[in-house]
Amino acid sequence: MNVQTANDPKIIVALDFPSQNPALELVDKLDPAKCRLKVGKELFTRSGPQLVEGLQKRGFEVFLDLKFHDIPNTTSAAVAAAADLGVWMVNVHASGGEKMMTACRERLEPFGADRPLLIAVTVLTSMNADDLAGIGITDSPEAQVSRLATLTKNCGLDGVVCSAQEAPKLKAEQGADFKLITPGIRPLTADKGDQQRIMTPTDALKAGSDYLVIGRPITQASDPLAALEAIHSEVIGL
Numbered sequence: 001m002n003v004q005t006a007n008d009p010k011i012i013v014a015l016d017f018p019s020q021n022p023a024l025e026l027v028d029k030l031d032p033a034k035c036r037l038k039v040g041k042e043l044f045t046r047s048g049p050q051l052v053e054g055l056q057k058r059g060f061e062v063f064l065d066l067k068f069h070d071i072p073n074t075t076s077a078a079v080a081a082a083a084d085l086g087v088w089m090v091n092v093h094a095s096g097g098e099k100m101m102t103a104c105r106e107r108l109e110p111f112g113a114d115r116p117l118l119i120a121v122t123v124l125t126s127m128n129a130d131d132l133a134g135i136g137i138t139d140s141p142e143a144q145v146s147r148l149a150t151l152t153k154n155c156g157l158d159g160v161v162c163s164a165q166e167a168p169k170l171k172a173e174q175g176a177d178f179k180l181i182t183p184g185i186r187p188l189t190a191d192k193g194d195q196q197r198i199m200t201p202t203d204a205l206k207a208g209s210d211y212l213v214i215g216r217p218i219t220q221a222s223d224p225l226a227a228l229e230a231i232h233s234e235v236i237g238l
């Protein structure tokens with residue numbers, strides 16, 4: 001709920017569930033000292049702010065992953081609504097541009113130290129060079145990620161969502177304080193699923209990730225708390 005949280009778990013569990021009941025069933029097995037929770041478009045569209053408040057009441061900090069992308073006035077108002085909800089992190093699309101991102105950052109200033117971290121999505125990990133060409137971008141995905149990360153930093157945002165494989169380059173380009181939130185994390189024993197570019201939790205943190213977004217390796221485990229604890233003890237101290 002705060003940019004300066006004393007206990008700062010690196011693991012963000014992606015609550016990719018269709019509705020509140022299965023989400024809470026899982027959450028009630030987890031430990032808020034060891035993870036935060038990500039609520040995305042499907043779950044939020046079904047269950048809304050009430051669910052976010054329910055998670056917070058259980059002691060969890062929430063990353064509201066709604067990837068806002070609209071005109072500056074609309075997007076900054078949405079980000080302020082997320083801040084009113086008391087979420088720990090909120091995100092927008094960097095391709096919304098400088099004016100949009102700056103408006104969002106400025107709109108959060110009155111929230112002071114209680115403001116959420118404001119993060120931008122660069123190029124979705126589902127997009128390759130052909131997909132970018134289809135929307136008129138002829139640079140490589142890597143070059144486009146770097147360009148959008150630079151724009152994000154120049155607008156005063158806190159960091160970006162990226163693949164852990166991009167983390168060393170982005171940390172070198174943007175500096176240690178610029179936060180990198182990385183999905184596509186798989187412990188050695190976990191199924192890759194549909195993720196293409198994966199890294200283990202330890203390798204991702206060593207590569208420069210600040211927070212690891214992890215879904216199925218925890219949510220679909222036969223013992224989700226044991227899966228969380230195994231990853232937590234692997235990465236603690238890194």
Ligand SMILES: O=C(O)c1cc(=O)[nH]c(=O)n1[C@@H]1O[C@H](COP(=O)(O)O)[C@@H](O)[C@H]1O
Nearest residue numbers: 014016124125161183184195213214215216
């Ligand atoms: O924004 C995201 O969280 C995200 C961005 C991206 O480029 N790739 C990606 O996988 N994600 C999310 O990260 C989570 C990964 O879940 P698992 O593959 O089950 O670990 C899902 O909630 C995805 O929607």
